[in-house]
Amino acid sequence: MPFPLRSLLGSIFLFFLTAIPFVHASWKHVALRGHGPLIKPEPHHRPKFVPGPLKQAHASFYEGGFGTFGGACGYEDIDRDAYGLDTAALSRVMFKNGETCGACYEIKCLNSSQMCKPGQPTIVVTATNLCPPNYYQESDNGRWCNPPREHFDLAESSYLKIAALKGGIVPVQYRRVPCKRQGGIRFTITGNPYYNLVKVWNVGGAGDVVRVQVKGDDKLKWTDLKRHWGQKWETDATLVGQALSFRVRASDGRYSASWRVTPKNWQFGQTYQGKNFS
Structure with missing residues (x-):
């Protein structure tokens, strides 16, 4: 028996009702034919930054006051720029021509009962400067910031939180950690x-x-x-x-x-x- 015209039209209408949500949801993944390649959208929901692996390096300290710590990163006055004195100048291999400026590191003194503070406390510092190399001296004889060494030159107040001044240079363990900031960029x-x-x-x-x-x-x-x-x-x-x-x-x-x-x-x-x- 022939299918009634009204029933046929109703079936077509129901088909489009069920198909439209699928077409709408898939539209953003479809490139128009003849109008260039599919442009893949950039992911917006990457996972949050997490602490990196533990590594070993050395740390020393330098003196100075507010307004003198910005240096090679261009922060100028780190107190005004909300970094405080928990900052570090990085050796050249860590500084990476300024690409690492603003990164945060968790550091603790390592394997020295005489130089490390009791309990081996940790500090978190921000990279704000470069510890320049001196190629007229060997890297193990006064110029710890020469390549290929990884080295932190800390503000004196930060250094004193993990080690005694008499040490001068101490072995440390460190890792990258997320930076916690107040307010916006x-x-x-x-x-x-x-x-x-x-x-x-x-x-x-x-x-x-x-x-x-x-x-x-x-x-x-x-x-x-x-x-x-x-x-x-x-x-x-x-x-x-x-x-x-x-x-x-x-x-x-x-x-x-x-x-x-x-x-x-x-x-x-x-x-x-x-x-x-x-």
């Missing part, structure tokens, strides 16, 4: 209308930044900044007169996007706060 913009320098600081999670992008709310699309030195990033793109958004990538591959962190009338020399890594 800070962006300090300096320069002029034709050249912009952005200091990126107070970064949580992995702590060290490998990529920075900026976007304006007018003509400027997402634009990569170039590492100037340490955690200062530069661009000659026109930023003046636009509300700015920043996107930061840490060394563990996680991104943090900070939307419209500045007003349109932002000023050079000012600091603006964005979204931090949890």
Whole structure:
């Protein structure tokens, strides 16, 4: 017996009702034929930064006061930049031309009952400077920061938390740990209308930044900044007169996007706060 037309139309209608959710859910995974290859979306939910493996190195100390510890990372005044005195200058092999600036390390004195503090307490320090090599001396004779050694030159107050000053140089055990920061990532913009320098600081999670992008709310699309030195990033793109958004990538591959962190009338020399890594 022929299928009634009304029943046939009803069956077709039910088929599309059940198919539409599937088509909608799958749309973002489909590339239009003849319009280029499939663009795979970048993952947004990478796992949080976790402590790394334990390693061995040596640590020494240097004297100084607030405002003198920023050095090769470009933080300038680490007290103002919220790092305090629990900081370290890294040997060249650890510094990696400034790529490690902002990373956090857990350190404890090792295998020395005379030089290590009782109970072998640990400290967490932020990498804020370079311990420069001296190639006129051997790495085991006064220049512990020469390649290929891994070495921490600590602020004296931090060194005293784990070892006695009489030791001078002590063996340590260390590992990378997540950085815990108060508030959001800070962006300090300096320069002029034709050249912009952005200091990126107070970064949580992995702590060290490998990529920075900026976007304006007018003509400027997402634009990569170039590492100037340490955690200062530069661009000659026109930023003046636009509300700015920043996107930061840490060394563990996680991104943090900070939307419209500045007003349109932002000023050079000012600091603006964005979204931090949890």
